[in-house]
Amino acid sequence: MGTATLEKNDSAGPVDSAENSASHLITVTLRIRRFNPEVSDEPQWQDFTLEIDPKERVLDALHKIKWEIDGTLTFRRSCAHGICGSDAMRINGRNRLACKTLIKDIGPDKPITVEAIKGLTVLKDLVVDMDPFFQAYRDVMPFLITSGNEPTRERYQSAEDRERFDDTTKCILCAACTSSCPVFWNDGQYFGPAAIVNAHRFIFDSRDEAGEQRLEILNDKDGVWRCRTTFNCTDACPRGIEVTKAIQEVKRALITRRF
Ligand code: SF4
Ligand code: FES
Numbered sequence: 001m002g003t004a005t006l007e008k009n010d011s012a013g014p015v016d017s018a019e020n021s022a023s024h025l026i027t028v029t030l031r032i033r034r035f036n037p038e039v040s041d042e043p044q045w046q047d048f049t050l051e052i053d054p055k056e057r058v059l060d061a062l063h064k065i066k067w068e069i070d071g072t073l074t075f076r077r078s079c080a081h082g083i084c085g086s087d088a089m090r091i092n093g094r095n096r097l098a099c100k101t102l103i104k105d106i107g108p109d110k111p112i113t114v115e116a117i118k119g120l121t122v123l124k125d126l127v128v129d130m131d132p133f134f135q136a137y138r139d140v141m142p143f144l145i146t147s148g149n150e151p152t153r154e155r156y157q158s159a160e161d162r163e164r165f166d167d168t169t170k171c172i173l174c175a176a177c178t179s180s181c182p183v184f185w186n187d188g189q190y191f192g193p194a195a196i197v198n199a200h201r202f203i204f205d206s207r208d209e210a211g212e213q214r215l216e217i218l219n220d221k222d223g224v225w226r227c228r229t230t231f232n233c234t235d236a237c238p239r240g241i242e243v244t245k246a247i248q249e250v251k252r253a254l255i256t257r258r259f
Contacts, residue, residue: 025051028108030061032073033115035122043122047111054104058091058114062098062126075126082238085174089126090115095176095236117179119188133175136191140199140217145210161206168201168246170239177233177243189222193233193243196224200246203259215254224251 027049035043048065059077066073077087080099087098091114092106098114106112120128146155171194178184178192199218203211218224224247233243253259 022051024053024055026054026103026108028052028054028061028103029111030058030065031111031113032065032125033113034073034125035116036072036124045113052103054102054108056103057099058096058101058103058106058112059087059098061103061112062114074124083172085172088117088174088176088179088238090117095180097174097176097238100238117175119179119181119185120175128179130175132188133178133192133194134173136178136195137173137198139191140195140202140214141210142198142202144202144205144208145213146207147209155207157206164206165201165204167241168197168204170241171197171201172239173198174238176236176238177241180232180236182230182232183226183228187222187226190226191218191220191223193227193247196227196247196250197241197243200250203250203253211253211259212257215250215257215259218250219254224254227251 029047029049031045031047033043034046048069050061050064050069052061052064059080062073062075062077066075075087075089075098077099078084079086082097082100085097088095089098090096091098091101092112095117103112114126116122116126116128120130120133122128173194175194177197178194181190181193183190184192196218199214202208203214227244227247229244229248231244233247234241234245237243
């Protein structure tokens with residue numbers, strides 16, 4: 001296991017501002033599972049020790065490591081504000097968004113473990129191959145399907161009908177749910193919670209006309225019936241979506257054909 005350290009005085013920026021904020025800083029160790037197929041077939045843990053404000057996020061710590069200690073550290077992120085869904089990772093053994101996880105909330109007195117989400121092939125460090133995840137998403141046709149002529153005005157929908165799929169509109173496709181699912185870990189063929197959530201979003205939309213088609217897609221041997229209701233997905237979702245409930249509603253719609 002390798003170790004790298006950044007001392008307080010190594011930080012970039014004016015000396016006086018560093019001194020002003022120094023009292024807020026704590027020393028934390030991020031224990032990161034590194035993998036570089038060009039160097040080794042085996043992943044290995046590496047410790048990085050740095051000074052950071054505990055009110056900062058794990059993403060800030062990763063940036064600090066990448067920009068000031070080791071530029072080879074590889075991870076995805078874009079918005080840094082919980083919107084794009086690109087920085088889901090396992091932090092202290094639990095799927096979270098690095099940009100929404102404060103250092104102070106995850107026990108910084110002990111090494112904080114950071115590793116790639118499970119069930120998808122790791123390409124490098126914290127970056128996984130998302131293709132199977134997005135293929136399952138595409139397979140459920142996550143778009144409005146209607147027949148007939150285009151209406152000349154908006155399609156009306158009651159507030160009550162809108163409410164039926166409100167929760168599943170919040171998905172940001174971060175894969176935290178799918179990659180926390182033991183069924184998905186064992187067999188990557190399972191559509192996974194995120195694809196079902198996005199199917200739910202359209203199956204229960206009163207304006208959509210392809211609910212039956214989507215239900216048949218999810219009636220497949222790799223569809224909703226693989227779900228074992230472990231609730232890992234609901235616990236993992238950074239948007240607070242009731243993922244397991246959505247899966248149950250799709251199962252019920254398959255049995256009753258009412259949606
Ligand atoms: S349902 Fe939640 S955890 Fe799953 S992909 Fe969407 S936002 Fe991420
Ligand atoms: S960087 Fe966009 S959700 Fe975290």
